[in-house]
Amino acid sequence: MYADRLDKPGQCRIHDTCFRHCFPRCGMIHTMNTEFSVPIRASSLRRWYRDPLGRLLADVELSALAEQLPGLFGYHLMVIDPPWETCTLSDSRIPHHVVQRIQMDCGGDTGVVGHTDTWPVMTDTLDAIILPHTLEITIDPHQVLREADRSLIPDGHLVIIGFNPWSLWGVRRRLSWRSQDMPWNARFLSVSRIRDWLSLLGFDTLHCQYLFHRPPVQNSRLLSRLHFLEPSSGNGLMLLAGAYILVARKRTVIMTPIKAVRNGRRQLFPVGIPTSSQRNIRRVSGS
Numbered sequence: 543m544y545a546d547r548l549d550k551p552g553q554c555r556i557h558d559t560c561f562r563h564c565f566p567r568c569g570m571i572h573t574m575n576t577e578f579s580v581p582i583r584a585s586s587l588r589r590w591y592r593d594p595l596g597r598l599l600a601d602v603e604l605s606a607l608a609e610q611l612p613g614l615f616g617y618h619l620m621v622i623d624p625p626w627e628t629c630t631l632s633d634s635r636i637p638h639h640v641v642q643r644i645q646m647d648c649g650g651d652t653g654v655v656g657h658t659d660t661w662p663v664m665t666d667t668l669d670a671i672i673l674p675h676t677l678e679i680t681i682d683p684h685q686v687l688r689e690a691d692r693s694l695i696p697d698g699h700l701v702i703i704g705f706n707p708w709s710l711w712g713v714r715r716r717l718s719w720r721s722q723d724m725p726w727n728a729r730f731l732s733v734s735r736i737r738d739w740l741s742l743l744g745f746d747t748l749h750c751q752y753l754f755h756r757p758p759v760q761n762s763r764l765l766s767r768l769h770f771l772e773p774s775s776g777n778g779l780m781l782l783a784g785a786y787i788l789v790a791r792k793r794t795v796i797m798t799p800i801k802a803v804r805n806g807r808r809q810l811f812p813v814g815i816p817t818s819s820q821r822n823i824r825r826v827s828g829s
Contacts, residue, residue, distance in 0.1 A: 580658055581644050583679040586724040587625045594762045599785060600626045602754045602772075603674070603703055606787045608633045610749065613789075614699050616669020622658060622676045622686075636670060659685040663693045670694075674703045677736070678728035684739065691743045696794040700745065703787050705730045706752060711784040714758045733786055745790040752783030 590596045611634040619636040631639050642654040658680040677683040707730035718726040755771040
């Protein structure tokens with residue numbers, strides 16, 4: 543009674559009013575959509591990195607990452623779904639590298655397949671984690687940071703690469719708010735916000751650098767002419783940079799045991815005062 547027949551037999555369409563009446567507070571459909579939207583966003587971002595603008599940004603990001611890799615130490619390093627065509631970690635001193643992908647058919651360097659916010663990794667096992675634009679494609683960036691905090695060992699390092707919202711790239715995203723293409727459909731997170739989140743989780747920010755000071759255009763000639771905007775050294779300018787790289791370290795909290803105080807009162811005498819008892823009293827009988 544609530545369905546209308548379509549062109550093909552055996553198919554039906556439920557009215558929106560009927561759906562809202564039957565499922566007034568059901569979040570199942572929303573959960574299914576969010577689970578499928580993350581792989582779609584990741585695939586769209588990988589396709590965008592094959593464009594001229596994406597290739598130039600990938601070269602700058604990989605170069606900045608290569609400068610930070612020698613400062614990471616340990617035994618295990620994991621990269622969460624890198625959007626670049628190649629993810630070279632040859633400059634890293636960590637011997638074991640793992641690349642986690644959202645889908646199986648994402649590249650030949652896939653080591654683990656899993657979600658962006660739940661990783662098949664034991665607690666306190668990773669020495670370094672790299673999140674290249676992972677916070678922008680995921681549904682819950684807070685959960686991703688909590689998962690990184692769970693997986694890292696004390697004094698482990700976290701490397702985050704993201705898009706800068708306070709620049710021409712952020713303006714481009716605002717103008718394309720109806721677009722379904724990445725990265726303009728992603729949620730750009732500022733450096734200050736990520737620092738606040740990391741501070742609440744017990745991380746110390748060690749390094750932050752702004753990258754790629756050219757506008758978001760797909761004209762190869764114009765991008766090559768604007769190469770002079772790239773700073774020769776330093777952290778760059780926030781209002782011109784399209785991306786950033788941030789390195790943080792998980793803070794180690796050393797617990798100092800406090801000796802239990804047996805008696806809260808201050809003693810007046812250094813030694814105890816003898817007390818009398820019935821057995822120490824000598825009974826003297828009168829004569």
